[in-house]
Amino acid sequence: MRSVLERIGFSSLIGLIASASLLVAAPSCFAQGGEPQYFAIRSARVVPVSGPPMEDATIVVARGVIVAVAKDATIPADAWVIEGKGLTVYPGLLDALTDVGLPPPPPPPAAEGTPRRIGEAPRGPEDRPNSTPWRSSADELSLSDKRIETWRSAGFTTVVSAPKPGFFPGQATVLDLAGERPGDLVVKSPVAIPVSIRPISGFGSGFPDSLMGVLGYEHQVWLDTEWLTKAEAAYEKNPKGIARPRFDRTSAALADALEDHALVLLSGNTALDIRRALELTDHWKVNAAIYGGQAGYEVAPEIGAKKVAVLVDLKWPEKEKDSDPEDFGSLRTLRFRDRAPSTPAAFAKAGVKFAFYSGAITNPKDILKAVKKSIDAGLAPDAALRALTLSPAEIYGVSDRLGSIEKGKIANLVITDGDLFNEKTKMKYVFVDGRRFEIREIERPKDPPKGDITGKWRLSYTSPEGPEESTADLTMSSDGTITGTLTSKRGTATILSGYLSTDRFNFIINIPIGPSFADVTFNGTFDGTSLKGSISVQGFSIDFTGTKPTNSSSLGKLAGAYRGSYYEGDAR
Amino acid sequence: MSHGNRMCARFSLAFAALLFSSVFSIAAPREAGPVILIQNATILTVTHGTLEHGSILIKDGKIAEVGPAIKAPKDAKVIDAAGQFVMPGIIDCHSHIAVEGGINEGSISVSSIANIAEVLDSDDINIYRDLAGGVTTANILHGSANAIGGQTIVIKLRWGQPASKLPFEGALPGIKFALGENPKRSNFSLPGQPKRYPSTRMGVEETIRGAFTEGRDYKNSWDTYNKRVAAGEKNLIPPRRDLRLEPLVEVLEGKRYVHSHCYREDEILMLLRVAKEFGFKVRTFQHVLEGYKVADELAAAGVGASTFSDWWAYKVEAYEAIPYNAAVMTRRGVVVSINSDDAEEATHLNQEAAKTIKYGGLTHDEALKLVTLNAAIQLGIDKRVGSIDVGKDADLVIYNHDPLSAYAVAQKTIVDGRVLFDRDKDIAERAALEKEKKDLLEKQKKAAEKKPDEKKPDEKKPETKKPDDKPKPPSDAARRDGGEEMVDSLAGGAQ
Incomplete structure (x- = not known):
């Protein structure tokens, strides 16, 4: 299928999309944006991470793979060429532990205040509380997770996503953040089994409700896993006269994951936690890494001596918002907040292999800012870059396919107009599996706005399929910048960029058209009560009107009047 | 499903010393x-x-x-x-300091799977505070929510050392038992939670007896298995290891001390009978406020008593306490200690011991022993401290x-x-620490204040600027009354 489409030029694809009708899903078999699968980035500064930076080099990408990285690489005739002068190419960034791509965990089964039935609360390790190690994030991916796009736009081509929550929540997967179907994202699964030691519910809520209870439980689970493996082997050999070992889904899943060389991820953020995690790796005799790691500045040499890798949480500790303004914490807490960003530098010095992960950071643009803090606290920038690329790839055993710019590796690239860690640097393109994504800046309004466009608007227009309505939920800030969402029968899209400048509005959403996403631009005039303008996508446009349904009687009438005029006047 | 020998090999050594390692082997030789x-x-x-x-x-x-x-x-x-x-x-025979993440695994009536040794918190400031009260060794116990509670450990208050360096080398680990109102939960109930068995003293006894019956069977299953392996039998499936029962087997084998929370004479005698039945020893009764009533039985059983000086009547089962308890039991030949059960109380155990001179007429040395040698004897560490x-x-x-x-x-x-x-050094260092704290506070306050400023233009959500809202000049009257909002909302309601 692909080979045929590769031969179709870009312009003919646009035609195809157009004829397949506006805003309607076309057969999903095209490459990203209707673009070819051959690219060349010419004369750019290339930072491969696996080797020294190269000036004025060319990278050739073919069908998702880097086929050449060299100063004088031959550019195939049919390749799209990006002029790289003034641009820097980095390997795609890797977020080493997140749940991007996974739907939010379901709410806890027992709502607050509802009495728990007897027998519902776990009464011991045999009830396997909060354990679902058979869950694989590869099975649960949701392409509707907006973070796939926002993370990608921040330069993250790859994430390691793990299910939540629980003591053994499930299996983590390496994902590339682009694809038409969930399966397209999966690079390797499973790569890790996260283990949490924090009690999930409080005293009296069922086993286990204390830290030591959780630890006892987890010891028992690993023992049972070992026992089941042995018992099943013995039973298989000669089942006669032996009581059949009882099947246990938890132990079976853990045994299978270890068989697949999955890394056991142990939580450890304070010095106390980290030391305990180091002891647990010995107790459990598993191939483990620690996640959290923020107090590593206290224990870096001990971790280095154990040769255990650490995933460093980039959500640096700070005073919680909305907490007691007078309570600034103990001296120990203050020291921790002050020194946590110096941990990566301490790790680098002690020879600890480490990688960064976004943790509780919700805006992916804050991830590199958090990395910058650790650079300011003494971490060498190239070490910081490595902790975002090759190091996590090595930790998870996928450095043979990604993590650096090398011939033969997956074409995951970030192209910027300067140094990655410079705040003024802009990302221009991101390549995921050889698919090109352009990164745009949000447009700023030129003049102050006239009126306030904030509110829920009903937009009416006629698509090639017939009359349609959608809802724009807009919020305007005082400078005229518009944010919000647009909801149609196809789903909800977030406004990427928008403004009201005098009475002219403009906002852009990006929606799936065919296999990829396309910009849809809404622009027109706002007269204080209604919107009038056009919707444009890939060179085509239609008119629309917008009214504001409201409880206020006068405005309601007005809206009704407009609606009436729409049906008469616009039914072409 | 067969996971091959690789899995087995990986695990074969993993648990050989799991249980004991955290207690014994982690204490490295000190310089x-x-x-x-x-x-x-x-x-x-x-x-x-x-x-x-x-x-x-x-x-x-x-x-x-x-x-x-x-x-x-x-x-x-x-x-x-x-x-x-x-x-x-000073040796505190009943302490709950330096524990992270809760001292009770309260979900189940036999929580022996939980081990205090694994959750020692070497950063707990109470270690330092208790040092300032003269305490150097403490018996860190699980709470009293369960008939059979978690595994316990004796630590030295080595402030500044990591958790793995706290355990008292060679001290036998313990297990917490609890009798009476706490394990039967007569003092509290959790909304929405079913009542946990047991809810009577009879049930507490039955729970302990039931657990030890299981423990004895578990021990037998291993003994039988080991015999069959020794006899050369092949392809045997070993018994499944059970971390809940292993500590009970250790109690039966005399490798783990029983420290039992109790108040009343009847429950004290009950546990002595159960222990006799299963062939284990109770090492100490804790609190044991009615110990003076059964001092002879305690002395005859060779059980230690670790009590409070003069703390009582905080619940029904503590009504019969007397401040003479420690002295009476001492005079009847029981090895008695006075404990804190509380981080603050631990900072003046010397004075708690002194009260026995007033209440019961113990000698100076006898009083001192209550918080030193006797506690050491009870914990089996009197050769060392x-x-x-x-x-x-x-x-x-x-x-x-x-x-x-x-x-x-x-x-x-x-x-x-x-x-x-x-003390002198502590006082001398306070100013510098105060300054460090103040500086860090300032620095972090500044950083926190900087952030909202940067975002201000975006964050001004025009909540009040709905299209139908006309700006109203607030009347002077409304301002005086502070009722501006109310005036607005009344106007809105009239529409």
């Missing part, structure tokens, strides 16, 4: 401490009287010499304790007055020959 000579002190040896104007020489963390006048060796740090009193470091004798660990407290006086304030506390609390 030699400084040589210290304490001079001109009144030395309360506890075992052999009081030595006026005496000296104690400390080498390699041990008491090297005790005598009237010892010449200071070269390089020795000399502490002049003129007018001061030295006593053995509990008195000032040559060869014992240099765990000492220096007080400015007789420690049994209300004026006594600990000046220095020494653990393993290292001064871990020094």
Whole structure:
């Protein structure tokens, strides 16, 4: 299928999309944006991470793979060429532990205040509380997770996503953040089994409700896993006269994951936690890494001596918002907040292999800012870059396919107009599996706005399929910048960029058209009560009107009047 | 499903020493401490009287010499304790300090799977505070929510060391039992939660008996398996290891001490009967406020009693307590200690011990023993600590007055020959710490304030600027009354 489409030029694809009708899903078999699968980035500064930076080099990408990285690489005739002068190419960034791509965990089964039935609360390790190690994030991916796009736009081509929550929540997967179907994202699964030691519910809520209870439980689970493996082997050999070992889904899943060389991820953020995690790796005799790691500045040499890798949480500790303004914490807490960003530098010095992960950071643009803090606290920038690329790839055993710019590796690239860690640097393109994504800046309004466009608007227009309505939920800030969402029968899209400048509005959403996403631009005039303008996508446009349904009687009438005029006047 | 031999190999060593390793093997040998000579002190040896104007020489963390006048060796740090009193470091036989993530696994009536040793919190400030109260060793117990509670451990208060260095090397681990109202949960119930079995004292007894019956069967299954393996049988499936029952087997084998929370005489006698039935020993009864009623039975059973000085009537089962409890039990031949059960109480255990001189007429040495040697005996560590004798660990407290006086304030506390609390040093350091805290606070406040400023233009959500809202000049009357909002909302309602 692909080979045929590769031969179709870009312009003919646009035609195809157009004829397949506006805003309607076309057969999903095209490459990203209707673009070819051959690219060349010419004369750019290339930072491969696996080797020294190269000036004025060319990278050739073919069908998702880097086929050449060299100063004088031959550019195939049919390749799209990006002029790289003034641009820097980095390997795609890797977020080493997140749940991007996974739907939010379901709410806890027992709502607050509802009495728990007897027998519902776990009464011991045999009830396997909060354990679902058979869950694989590869099975649960949701392409509707907006973070796939926002993370990608921040330069993250790859994430390691793990299910939540629980003591053994499930299996983590390496994902590339682009694809038409969930399966397209999966690079390797499973790569890790996260283990949490924090009690999930409080005293009296069922086993286990204390830290030591959780630890006892987890010891028992690993023992049972070992026992089941042995018992099943013995039973298989000669089942006669032996009581059949009882099947246990938890132990079976853990045994299978270890068989697949999955890394056991142990939580450890304070010095106390980290030391305990180091002891647990010995107790459990598993191939483990620690996640959290923020107090590593206290224990870096001990971790280095154990040769255990650490995933460093980039959500640096700070005073919680909305907490007691007078309570600034103990001296120990203050020291921790002050020194946590110096941990990566301490790790680098002690020879600890480490990688960064976004943790509780919700805006992916804050991830590199958090990395910058650790650079300011003494971490060498190239070490910081490595902790975002090759190091996590090595930790998870996928450095043979990604993590650096090398011939033969997956074409995951970030192209910027300067140094990655410079705040003024802009990302221009991101390549995921050889698919090109352009990164745009949000447009700023030129003049102050006239009126306030904030509110829920009903937009009416006629698509090639017939009359349609959608809802724009807009919020305007005082400078005229518009944010919000647009909801149609196809789903909800977030406004990427928008403004009201005098009475002219403009906002852009990006929606799936065919296999990829396309910009849809809404622009027109706002007269204080209604919107009038056009919707444009890939060179085509239609008119629309917008009214504001409201409880206020006068405005309601007005809206009704407009609606009436729409049906008469616009039914072409 | 067969996971091959690789899995087995990976696991084969994994759990061989899991249970014991956290208790025994993690205590690494410590480097030699400084040589210290304490001079001109009144030395309360506890075992052999009081030595006026005496000296104690400390080498390699041990008491090297005790005598009237010892010449200071070269390089020795000399502490002049003129007018001061030295006593053995206080041993708290019932403590819940230095534990992370809860002292109760309260979900189940037999929580022996939980182990305090795994959740020691070496950063707990109560370690330092208790040092400042002269405590050097503490028996860290699981809470009393369960008939059979979690595994327990004796620690030294080695402030500044990681958690793995806290356990008292060689001290037998324990397990917490609890009798009476706490395990039967008559004092509280959790909304929305089913009542947990048991809810009577009878049920507590049945729970313990049931658990030990299981433990005995578990031990038998392993004994049988090991015999069959020894006889050369092949392809046997070993019994499944059970971390809940293993500590009970250790109790049956005398490898783990039972420390049982209790109040009433009837429940005390009940546990003695159950222990006899299953062939294990209770090491200590904790609290044991009615111990004076059954002192002879306690003495005959060779069980230690660790009680409060004069704390009672905080619940029905504590009504029958008397402050003479410690003295009465001592006079009837029971090894008695006084414990804290509380981080604050632990900072003045010397004075708690002193109360037994008033209530019951114990001698000075007998009173001191309640918080030193007797506690050491109860925990099986009296060869190492509990008195000032040559060869014992240099765990000492220096007080400015007789420690049994209300004026006594600990000046220095020494653990393993290292001064871990020094009152003068503490006071001297306070200003610098205050300054550091203030500076960090300022720095972080500034950083926090900077952020919202940057975002301000975006964050001004025009909530009030709905299209139908016309800006209204607030009337003077409304302003005076502070009722601007109310005026607005009334106007809105009238529409």
